[in-house]
Amino acid sequence: MPVTLVKERFPSKVGEVTLGATAEQGGTRDSVVVVGGDNLLPFLHFEGKVVHRPVIAMEVTDIVPPWNEAIKAQFGDVLDNPAAWAKKCVDEFGADLIYVKLIGADPEGFNRSPEDCARVVKDVLAAVGVPLIVVGCETPEKDNEVMAAVAEATAGENLLIGLAEQDNYKSIAAAAMVHKHNVIARSPLDINICKQLNILINEMGLPLNKIVIDPMIGGLGFGIEYAYSIMERARLGALANDKMLSMPMICTVGYESNRAKEANESVEAFPDWGELADRGVLWETLTATALLQVGASILVMRNPAAVKLVQHNIADLVEVAEA
Amino acid sequence: MGLTGLEIYKQLPKKNCGECGTPTCLAFAMALAAGKGALDSCPYVSDAAREALDSAAAPPIRAIKFGNGSVLGDETVLFRHDKTFYHPTTILVHVSDVWSDADISAKVEEVNGLEFDRVGLHYSMDGIAIVNESGDAARFAQVVQKVAAATEKSLVILSDKVEALQSAVPPVAARKPLIGSATEENYETVVALAKEQALPVILKANGLDALNDLVEKAQALGYKEFVLDPGSRKPVETLANLTHLRRLAIKKKFRPFGYPVVAFTTKNEPLDEIAEASIYVTKYASALVLKASKKGQVLPLLTLRQNIYTDPQKPIQVEPTLHAVGDVNENSPVYVTTNFSLTYYSVEGEVEASKIPSYILPVETDGTSVLTAYAAGKYEPEKIAEALLNCGVVDKVKHRNVIIPGYVAVISGKLQEKSGWKVIVGPRESSGIVSFARSLSL
Numbered sequence: 001m002p003v004t005l006v007k008e009r010f011p012s013k014v015g016e017v018t019l020g021a022t023a024e025q026g027g028t029r030d031s032v033v034v035v036g037g038d039n040l041l042p043f044l045h046f047e048g049k050v051v052h053r054p055v056i057a058m059e060v061t062d063i064v065p066p067w068n069e070a071i072k073a074q075f076g077d078v079l080d081n082p083a084a085w086a087k088k089c090v091d092e093f094g095a096d097l098i099y100v101k102l103i104g105a106d107p108e109g110f111n112r113s114p115e116d117c118a119r120v121v122k123d124v125l126a127a128v129g130v131p132l133i134v135v136g137c138e139t140p141e142k143d144n145e146v147m148a149a150v151a152e153a154t155a156g157e158n159l160l161i162g163l164a165e166q167d168n169y170k171s172i173a174a175a176a177m178v179h180k181h182n183v184i185a186r187s188p189l190d191i192n193i194c195k196q197l198n199i200l201i202n203e204m205g206l207p208l209n210k211i212v213i214d215p216m217i218g219g220l221g222f223g224i225e226y227a228y229s230i231m232e233r234a235r236l237g238a239l240a241n242d243k244m245l246s247m248p249m250i251c252t253v254g255y256e257s258n259r260a261k262e263a264n265e266s267v268e269a270f271p272d273w274g275e276l277a278d279r280g281v282l283w284e285t286l287t288a289t290a291l292l293q294v295g296a297s298i299l300v301m302r303n304p305a306a307v308k309l310v311q312h313n314i315a316d317l318v319e320v321a322e323a
Numbered sequence: 324m325g326l327t328g329l330e331i332y333k334q335l336p337k338k339n340c341g342e343c344g345t346p347t348c349l350a351f352a353m354a355l356a357a358g359k360g361a362l363d364s365c366p367y368v369s370d371a372a373r374e375a376l377d378s379a380a381a382p383p384i385r386a387i388k389f390g391n392g393s394v395l396g397d398e399t400v401l402f403r404h405d406k407t408f409y410h411p412t413t414i415l416v417h418v419s420d421v422w423s424d425a426d427i428s429a430k431v432e433e434v435n436g437l438e439f440d441r442v443g444l445h446y447s448m449d450g451i452a453i454v455n456e457s458g459d460a461a462r463f464a465q466v467v468q469k470v471a472a473a474t475e476k477s478l479v480i481l482s483d484k485v486e487a488l489q490s491a492v493p494p495v496a497a498r499k500p501l502i503g504s505a506t507e508e509n510y511e512t513v514v515a516l517a518k519e520q521a522l523p524v525i526l527k528a529n530g531l532d533a534l535n536d537l538v539e540k541a542q543a544l545g546y547k548e549f550v551l552d553p554g555s556r557k558p559v560e561t562l563a564n565l566t567h568l569r570r571l572a573i574k575k576k577f578r579p580f581g582y583p584v585v586a587f588t589t590k591n592e593p594l595d596e597i598a599e600a601s602i603y604v605t606k607y608a609s610a611l612v613l614k615a616s617k618k619g620q621v622l623p624l625l626t627l628r629q630n631i632y633t634d635p636q637k638p639i640q641v642e643p644t645l646h647a648v649g650d651v652n653e654n655s656p657v658y659v660t661t662n663f664s665l666t667y668y669s670v671e672g673e674v675e676a677s678k679i680p681s682y683i684l685p686v687e688t689d690g691t692s693v694l695t696a697y698a699a700g701k702y703e704p705e706k707i708a709e710a711l712l713n714c715g716v717v718d719k720v721k722h723r724n725v726i727i728p729g730y731v732a733v734i735s736g737k738l739q740e741k742s743g744w745k746v747i748v749g750p751r752e753s754s755g756i757v758s759f760a761r762s763l764s765l
């Protein structure tokens with residue numbers, strides 16, 4: 001006997017955000033990336049449409065990053081050249097977007113000037129045709145200066161820039177508004193702060209379709225379950241027509257997963273944990289694949305081997321089931 | 324999944340005769356709803372009412388137990404934030420009877436060794452699924468016995484051939500394996516075998532409609548120890564089927580699907596396979612059979628399983644007692660943190676990485692992080708001082724310096740006053756501990 005299946009009919013959908021701009025749109029990108037738009041729980045094709053598949057942004061830093069050798073070795077000699085590195089991510093590893101993290105701006109580190117930072121971003125823009133995500137060095141005062149300079153130097157490119165946080169969102173939201181970019185709104189695993197921040201940014205005049213939520217995930221083994229549930233609730237909220245939760249979500253998968261000891265320690269140090277080669281790659285991979293199941297739209301990743309596995313996983317999930 | 328007193332009352336004879344030991348049918352119904360007494364105390368309940376009450380009171384997804392302590396199903400929600408997931412996906416490694424005896428022994432040995440300790444938790448692989456790929460009943464029976472003798476773990480015994488199951492299962496029935504698969508073609512014999520040996524059995528059909536038919540027919544044989552396999556072998560279809568089965572069982576109380584579900588991976592490349600498996604661990608597989616069995620591949624998957632099946636209302640905690648990291652001495656630094664497992668182990672990992680033997684005192688905060696605990700008044704200087712003075716560290720170090728998390732720098736003065744210890748403000752994030760520790764000169 002045919003079974004009557006439960007198919008949810010949601011009143012709303014995840015909002016769409018367009019990243020990048022082609023020449024006709026006032027930028028220089030070969031093509032744009034659109035995220036969001038789905039009116040279903042992740043990959044449940046029977047009750048809606050996967051409008052835009054989740055995308056992978058690969059991380060590029062402006063100074064050689066303090067990552068483990070297993071990851072660095074896969075990039076060869078480009079890690080001191082952000083433009084070449086970005087190009088490699090796109091050409092060889094199939095990155096949909098490049099996520100430029102300007103850690104060289106850190107006042108306690110290289111303390112690069114906002115102008116130098118903007119130049120790095122321009123170099124990367126010149127090297128690749130995909131849209132860019134740009135964030136600073138996580139020092140709020142400095143980042144405000146850096147991102148203002150970046151936003152101005154790249155006006156029209158429709159970047160996704162960050163980070164706007166509850167106690168520091170005005171400057172970056174203003175920069176995005178003036179120079180026509182999108183903003184990452186980051187809130188610490190708290191659905192109310194997340195909504196509140198979106199309201200505040202929106203009240204300044206930035207439209208909701210220019211905001212992407214960063215829920216500040218935890219990596220595998222270190223709090224991923226909190227992110228998993230917050231994101232699942234946010235997705236349900238978006239589908240139930242809560243406009244202040246309806247933005248696509250970006251997850252800093254590479255950063256969070258690779259902080260874990262399990263992604264870095266050798267089998268010699270922890271014989272029971274098995275070979276690092278597979279373990280490290282899978283630590284990042286499963287952080288991504290688990291969050292795909294609760295609605296991640298943009299995965300920020302760093303390990304090319306993990307990127308490849310997640311690309312396969314996404315391809316399997318967006319494939320429309322044969323009726 | 325209890326019924327209310329009124330729902331039960333509707334099914335009672337309403338004679339108010341008092342033979343059940345309570346004066347009225349309503350009082351009896353209320354007692355039953357409260358979990359007191361048994362329906363059998365009323366001699367007049369009709370069979371139809373008994374059936375209705377039994378099935379309404381049954382959990383939406385039946386618990387199926389097999390092997391060495393494996394429990395499948397008995398879940399009550401679709402989203403872990405609605406309550407919690409109860410029974411972590413039972414994960415089993417595929418072993419084929421076409422392999423050589425040496426390869427089989429090596430694989431079983433490898434699976435036996437899949438034991439992991441991390442952040443104070445122990446993970447292990449649950450068992451082995453022995454698959455009859457040879458088509459040879461005698462060979463299959465021989466391999467099943469060989470594997471059974473070589474491991475204590477749970478067993479799943481899988482064959483398409485009735486004769487193979489009939490020869491392989493009875494000798495190891497005492498191990499309470501899960502057997503399968505009963506299909507449209509063979510279900511009468513296979514379910515009869517399961518019933519006779521009192522073992523749970525997998526019902527496998529191609530698609531949900533066919534599965535529904537098969538369950539109905541199998542139930543009509545008077546047996547209910549089932550695990551379902553909707554037959555799909557593509558990730559996106561398996562995800563859809565697992566979701567449909569869980570939704571119908573929970574939202575509609577659709578009885579034919581009120582059983583746990585088993586999923587099988589299809590990817591051949593081990594890392595792709597683990598990524599595929601992560602879909603089924605997060606979305607509703609009660610049991611999962613996979614091929615990958617290397618430690619470095621399995622640990623990430625078992626970690627994800629543990630994370631997803633953690634009760635959201637009960638954060639994992641560590642003992643709020645003094646912990647020593649490394650070869651401590653009387654000059655070792657003393658850190659305080661909270662007893663939320665993640666907070667504690669982040670700190671411990673970094674303290675270990677600093678290579679400076681230290682003491683860490685997790686203060687009891689009901690398993691909340693530093694900021695949450697502080698905001699909730701669970702990380703007050705009085706409390707920290709008391710924990711510090713009573714944990715025994717006073718006799719273990721000769722200095723009187725305590726390092727507190729950077730996020731609660733504001734309590735320094737008060738803590739110093741209450742404890743008499745000098746307070747040093749540490750970094751906000753545990754990731755800052757290594758450089759902080761090196762800069763310390765106590």
Ligand code: SF4
Nearest residue numbers: 339340341343348365
């Ligand atoms: S014995 Fe049955 S019929 Fe009599 S009062 Fe109790 S519940 Fe009612």
